[in-house]
Amino acid sequence: MKEIEIGRVTHYYTKISVAAVKITKENLKKGDEIHIKGHTTDLTQKVESMQKEHQEIEIAKEGDEIGIKVNEHVREGDIVFKIIEE
Numbered sequence: 001m002k003e004i005e006i007g008r009v010t011h012y013y014t015k016i017s018v019a020a021v022k023i024t025k026e027n028l029k030k031g032d033e034i035h036i037k038g039h040t041t042d043l044t045q046k047v048e049s050m051q052k053e054h055q056e057i058e059i060a061k062e063g064d065e066i067g068i069k070v071n072e073h074v075r076e077g078d079i080v081f082k083i084i085e086e
Helices: none
Strands: 002-013 018-023 033-037 042-046 050-052 065-069 079-084
Touching: 002 033
Parallel strands: none
Antiparallel strands: 002 018, 002 079, 018 065, 033 042, 033 079, 050 065
């Protein structure tokens, strides 16, 4: 498995456990496995819920700002990687 950097966390909404993510490269699809890494963050999970402007989406493209439901607390500036099965 390898990881490619696809974006960064721009905000974390504590009450609803959602990370706001700016996609800087590649695409992200529902069902993709992601790894969010930061100073105190190390979270790996599947993308099960993804929204853009409060609308559920299947694919996020480069340049999109999206919300992803996360299983743990993440922080602004954390790097988001997509895990690629080789």
